[in-house]
Amino acid sequence: MDATAINDSGAGRDAASISIENVGKVYPDGTVAVGDISFEVPAGELVVLIGPSGSGKSTLLRMLNRLIEPSKGTIRIDGADIAAQDPTELRRQIGYVIQNVGLFPHQTIRTNVGTVPHLLGWKKKRIRDRSDELLELVGLDPTRYGARYPHELSGGQRQRVGVARALAADPVVLLMDEPFSAVDPIVRGRLQEEFLRLQAAVRKTIVLVTHDIDEAVRLGDRIVVLGENGHLLQYAPPPELLSRPATDAVRDFVGADRGIRRLTVTPVRTAMRPIGQDADVDRFPTVDISASLYDALAEMLTADALNVAVTEKGIPVGTVSRSALFEAPKRDTVPTGS
Numbered sequence: 068m069d070a071t072a073i074n075d076s077g078a079g080r081d082a083a084s085i086s087i088e089n090v091g092k093v094y095p096d097g098t099v100a101v102g103d104i105s106f107e108v109p110a111g112e113l114v115v116l117i118g119p120s121g122s123g124k125s126t127l128l129r130m131l132n133r134l135i136e137p138s139k140g141t142i143r144i145d146g147a148d149i150a151a152q153d154p155t156e157l158r159r160q161i162g163y164v165i166q167n168v169g170l171f172p173h174q175t176i177r178t179n180v181g182t183v184p185h186l187l188g189w190k191k192k193r194i195r196d197r198s199d200e201l202l203e204l205v206g207l208d209p210t211r212y213g214a215r216y217p218h219e220l221s222g223g224q225r226q227r228v229g230v231a232r233a234l235a236a237d238p239v240v241l242l243m244d245e246p247f248s249a250v251d252p253i254v255r256g257r258l259q260e261e262f263l264r265l266q267a268a269v270r271k272t273i274v275l276v277t278h279d280i281d282e283a284v285r286l287g288d289r290i291v292v293l294g295e296n297g298h299l300l301q302y303a304p305p306p307e308l309l310s311r312p313a314t315d316a317v318r319d320f321v322g323a324d325r326g327i328r329r330l331t332v333t334p335v336r337t338a339m340r341p342i343g344q345d346a347d348v349d350r351f352p353t354v355d356i357s358a359s360l361y362d363a364l365a366e367m368l369t370a371d372a373l374n375v376a377v378t379e380k381g382i383p384v385g386t387v388s389r390s391a392l393f394e395a396p397k398r399d400t401v402p403t404g405s
């Protein structure tokens with residue numbers, strides 16, 4: 068199924084590029100929330116904003132759909148200055164997913180997903196078809212869940228509905244503010260993995276805020292690290308960020324996280340599963356059995372792959388998926404695997 072197949076014009080819309088040029092935000096009380104920031108988000112890429120609490124991540128994100136107006140600078144979406152656009156019109160082109168989703172409690176799941184198409188004046192049947200298509204895409208059977216209310220779903224299911232709703236009108240940009248942080252770590256891992264598959268299918272331009280460096284590395288094509296007073300400390304793809312942090316502050320921030328450090332010291336075999344379940348193993352990037360989970364992750368990110376094949380003396384002996392990297396138990400508790 069092609070999630071971009073139905074929209075206003077009847078054809079899938081392309082993802083848009085975003086250009087952020089010397090953008091800053093000073094709140095009326097004098098707080099500098101975002102310094103002087105410039106970077107480009109290529110169309111179809113997922114960029115993660117990460118940084119300590121108060122470093123301006125949400126402020127920056129919300130300037131992209133004009134929920135907050137910048138104090139200076141220019142933001143362009145596909146070359147067009149958003150300051151010149153009607154904010155309501157702009158927001159209908161931009162999906163927005165927030166922590167705890169913000170579903171309407173007294174509306175059914177199907178109605179929630181159809182919110183923006185409804186505002187755009189789509190016909191009833193078209194809204195329903197689109198809502199059901201999106202629910203299926205995020206892994207919720209519409210016949211089972213479509214008529215339920217938000218409180219009748221689990222936290223993880225509600226989060227998926229939030230993503231479906233944000234995609235319903237085929238936005239050119241998707242903004243996500245800590246979309247997976249309200250669910251427990253296991254559900255979060257599953258949602259992240261599903262989300263990567265979804266993104267591979269729909270290829271939206273996505274800007275996602277997180278506190279979690281694991282999540283940033285796992286999901287991001289590129290990562291923006293923000294520091295004090297909303298300064299941009301580094302903008303780089305995950306392997307570069309991890310291997311060549313631009314400043315001590317970035318090194319501390321990235322290195323302070325146990326998850327990434329753990330990957331560098333855990334052998335790849337701990338997350339390996341036997342070969343045979345993956346028909347495409349020949350096309351996976353490869354790492355040697357002596358490699359670490361971090362090496363496996365670097366290979367996946369470089370090849371834009373969700374799996375690696377593990378080889379011993381050049382022969383594939385197993386595979387590791389991206390989600391397994393983050394679920395692998397500590398090395399001490401793991402059998403040798405072969």
Ligand SMILES: Nc1ncnc2c1ncn2[C@@H]1O[C@H](COP(=O)(O)OP(=O)(O)OP(=O)(O)O)[C@@H](O)[C@H]1O
Pocket residue numbers: 094095096098099100118119120121122123124125126127278
């Ligand atoms: N309306 C406001 N008025 C004044 N200061 C504000 C306002 N909103 C946010 N701030 C301040 O701006 C700075 C950046 O806030 P922002 O919410 O963008 O940070 P963040 O990186 O998203 O933080 P967190 O990770 O804690 O959510 C903080 O110092 C915050 O206190």
